[in-house]
Amino acid sequence: MADALVWESIGDDWLETTHAGRRARVMLTPRGAFWWIDLGDLHPDPGAGSSPLTAEQAKVEVERALGVAPAVAAPAAPAAPAAPAAPAAPAAPAVLVPWRALARAALAAPTPAPAPAAPTPTPAPTPTPAPTPTPAPTPTPARTTRPVAVQAPTRRDWTAEQYFSDPSISRSKLEVFRESPRLYEGIYITGELPEPPSTAAKRLGTGLHLAVLEPAEFERLVVDKPRFTGDGARKRQAEFEASLPQRALVLETKERAAIKGMLRALEHSSTKAAKAARALLWGGNGSSEVAITWRDADTGLDLRARLDRLLVRRGSLVVDLKSTDDPNPEGFARSMYRFGYHRQAAFYCAAAQALHGTLPRFVFVAVRNEPPHEIAVYELEPEALAIGQHEIRESLDELSRAIRTNDWQAPWEGPAWESGQPPKINLPQWALKQGERALAIKEVA
Incomplete structure (x- = not known):
């Protein structure tokens, strides 16, 4: 024995x-x-x-x-009790x-x-x-x-245009499916609906990625938003939009200034976090914008991911750059939950694991998008990564079922009505806990 x-x-x-x-x-x-x-x-x-x-x-x-x-x-032997x-x-x-x-x-x-x-x-x-x-x-x-990734992992030497035009499933597509299966169908299956519109937060994040990881692309793609007034303004705006390159990033003046401020902080801040961020983002033992494709063993779905940074020396490490309105631990944790960063981490780690055979560590570099542009570096806890992996697994299974059956109902549209009664709804768990705490304080008082 x-x-x-x-x-x-x-x-x-x-x-x-x-x-x-x-x-x-x-x-x-x-x-x-x-x-x-x-x-x-x-x-x-x-x-x-x-x-x-x-x-x-x-x-x-x-x-x-x-x-x-x-x-x-x-x-069997005379052993002590x-x-x-x-x-x-x-x-x-x-x-x-x-x-x-x-x-x-x-x-x-x-x-x-x-x-x-x-x-x-x-x-x-x-x-x-x-x-x-x-x-x-x-x-x-x-x-x-049931591992997420086991078949045909490949590192692609793709341009951004090639990556985003590939029909395989990305983490952002899965997020659309989690929000609404019908929205996913309309955008990616039938093409009847447009892509989700850009937001200021998304533009800041994209601009920061380009400035830090692809500076040549920043110069090529970033365009200042013009102001069209007077007669013919609509026509001139249409001509302007038609002249833009694919994936052009049109920024307001204040958005460009915010991106420059974040870049300057990353380059010159003397804090320990900033020094660590520079090593992670610009160190010599990593690659930027790493495109990986693989196939999900359970569903046969083709998947793709584009990692901000992948470091493979002395073990794999995935680095993800984020602009945020609150880089302190509590605030960034709320953003992580709200925007599904833990699912993104699980998806990217699955891609790196498929390619290199080992589960990588995952690190966020978070930069405040307003002055004073503080910088934080966080390694994701295993519990959060595990929950993200579970949610990705659920989403892939549900997406596969929807494609196979051509049934794009959300659970709350039909299956939740099996009892003949409308599904119940409550406050989120965090709100319930806050409410319970407030009631307990009131009772004590």
Whole structure:
């Protein structure tokens, strides 16, 4: 039998161990303990109504899954009485549960499950017997992880025009689908609806990307917005718009000034964050605007991503540049949730993982779009990345179903009415928590 596992505490809510090159974690939450191996599926399934586990029970399940004999199943020998199991660590009240764990290394050869040293008549308590010595084609039959990317990953030497004209599915298209399946159909399937209009925030973000990562393209594509007045103004405006190059970025004077201010801060600020940002964005061991295409194994959908920066020296690192109205941690976290940056991170990490075989780290460089243009650098937490991966998986599955059935109803248009009653709606969870806190304060007062 293999040696017992050695567990390490990571903060108050995590336990971690490694065995035969594989890593396992146990997460402690108010709902009980959950575990996973090699960033695979979460056990027990939070949505299946399974009984909750204690921390000790979760550790035993990990040992079984890794082929390591639990401490209670040691060979018969006069052993000292086992010490009483330590009670499960108290869980913090605000732990994020990743409903689908992070994508596994898509191109890496599967890690074989440890073979038993010598089969004995004592039956293993696992539900998956291993009576035959022939290796199974999958590492662990009980795992059903569905990676986002496994087929035909390719790095494309594309211009921006080639990238944006490709019909494959990008993260921005998935965001449109999440907002409204019918809107996605009208824009990308039938072509009856126009692309979403540009916004000031989007123009600032695009302009900052061009100025920082593609300065030659900034000079070619950025145009100051003219003012047309008097007789023939509409005609002159139409002629102006017709003369613009593809993907031209028409900026107001104040928008161009904001982009110049952000660029100047990135170039000259002396803060530690600014110095780190310069190394990430302009360092010599990375590539900018990296286009990657791959195919989703579950649905067969062709996907594409264009990473701001990809650094592969000493491990993969994806860098994403953002303009923001609030770069402090709390404010940027709100923006991340509101605009789905965690889904973008999961999508981009899947692309890099498909290409290089390892799950990269993901870092945001955030610059305030108004003076004094402070700069922040944040690495995304694994929990947020896991939730983004789960939401991307859901969106791909739903998009595949819509394409296959040509049914573009949103859930709230039809399926939610199966009971014959209108679907219920409530305040968002954060608003409910704020309201509950306010009511509690009022009662105390």
